[in-house]
Amino acid sequence: MTVRAFRGEIVSVPHDPLTDPQAVRHDPDGMLVVEDGIIIDRGAYAALAPRYGDVPVDMLPGLIVPGFIDAHIHYPQMDRIASHGEQLLDWLDRHIFPAEKAFADRAHADHVAGLFLDELLRNGTTSALVFPTVHAHSVDALFEAALDRNMRIISGKVLMDLGPDGLADTVDSARAQSDALIRYWRGKARLGYAVTPRFALTSSEEQLQAAGQLLVDHPDVLMHTHLAENERECAEVAARFTQAADYLDAYDRFGLVGDRSVFAHGIHLSDRACARMHESGAGVAVCPTSNLFLGSGFFDFTQAARHGLKLGLGTDVGAGTSFSMLHTAGVAYQAGLMRGHRLDPFRALHLATAGSAALLHIADKVGGLMPGQEADFVVLNPAATPLLARRTAGADLAERLFALQILGDDRAIASTYVMGERAAC
Structure with a gap:
């Protein structure tokens, strides 16, 4: 069994914010623990790191969101x-x-x-x-x-x-x-x-x-x-x-x-x-x-x-x-x-991830970055272009997400991971 961990700012929206005010899951300094392509744990780095002291950790600068x-x-x-x-x-x-x-x-x-x-x-x-x-x-x-x-x-x-x-x-x-x-x-x-x-x-x-x-x-x-x-x-x-x-x-x-x-x-x-x-x-x-x-x-x-x-x-x-x-x-x-x-930018992220997953009957597998799901995720770079960097500097999470949605494109994709492995793309 192969266990590895990823550290960075993590955000997902497993449920629809239109009906669930607690839908957004945000870990400003978070950790995803992945075993053989499946997420086995997620939470604050400070809380999880002691449990997985021997697991190698990849630092991922940017914003980690579901694939x-x-x-x-x-x-x-x-x-x-x-x-x-x-x-x-x-x-x-x-x-x-x-x-x-x-x-x-x-x-x-x-x-x-x-x-x-x-x-x-x-x-x-x-x-x-x-x-x-x-x-x-x-x-x-x-x-x-x-x-x-x-x-x-x-x-x-x-x-x-x-x-x-x-x-x-x-x-x-x-x-x-x-x-x-x-x-x-x-x-x-x-x-x-x-x-x-x-x-x-x-x-x-x-x-x-x-x-x-x-x-x-x-x-x-x-x-x-x-x-x-x-x-x-x-x-x-x-x-x-x-x-x-x-x-x-x-x-x-x-x-x-x-x-x-x-x-x-x-x-x-x-x-x-x-x-x-x-x-x-x-x-x-x-x-x-x-x-x-x-x-x-x-x-x-x-x-x-x-x-x-x-x-x-x-x-x-x-x-x-x-x-x-x-x-x-x-x-x-x-x-x-x-x-x-x-x-809302959080609902837009939901529709592009967990909402689509529910529509396709694969929400148990992907879309929320939750334990038990497959480790498909993307690292977004809010400073991918000079304009994005200027617009997102000092911005809160909602503003950064919205700026990425309005100003972002493939240039904002720092990396893509499929089942915990970086895709060659």
Whole structure:
């Protein structure tokens, strides 16, 4: 057994500050004790050091926070980040679907998957819920690359039998390939599976029904899709699913709304849909940079709080404009203000860590830097740039966190640790 310790200023937000006034855990001079990749103790250095006198201690200058957890991102879209000129549906046709067709080549998928995961680690993201493509081997490529890096990654073959030529599967192939992938990858290392219909418009009713059956057959997997992102998209869903009460109901009719369902965006939600999500235990991955970039709108944090929705934070690259969860948290604050909500910096950190972990059903494993959890953490440098250094000098913890979220990016990531080992990124 290998035991090592890390000393520095430690902060995590294991619970939602919106509902728990004691949510923030802060150790100004703290110590994390890690055994074989698992945190076995945490607290003030002065209190813990005598107990672990023979354990080597690494000094980590900066601010130690949990590894970021990206609740919604597309790895095949990384090369189309910053693609100009369209809102959602036209953007997909013009930029994204052509890029995803290239993943028919397994070698291309392998190459991009490795670059993608390295970019996550470089930005301090150690866990993520990831969209691949319709190609089954795009999942294999991502999972194999994640195994090499010991990352906690959840993904699943995209289902889209109404997709364009070169990206359309069938009801039968989607069901068979998804089932085979689940059975092959289930329980391997730190990997998880998600049944992944792209969105309501790219699947037939028969395929949505098959997706629901996969969830029945494999109750341990997640369900991951898009919901109420763009007004034109919402209108087209309403025109097609005329019997549905709203967009969420178009999924609910096929058994796709449950406590393991993760819906990206959720900008244009009815109160009925919010109430149903709360009742079911489903939640939303908020994607502020993507919502702004595609002109989709601003997530309503006030409505979500009123209904008690589970929330996480996602970059949604490639519509999202940065892999940085710090930057994404900063834009979430700005987007919230557009609807009158002032996102607290501690809650923003919660959403980017433990909140996303709860949404992805991995909160027992990561997100809080608590004993028993895996030792995924990031060291932030509040003086990474001259402006950050000036803004954070003498600032209290809340001000430093907020400055990092507004002014920070990959440059503020001093180091990333996965299971207690520094990542090579």
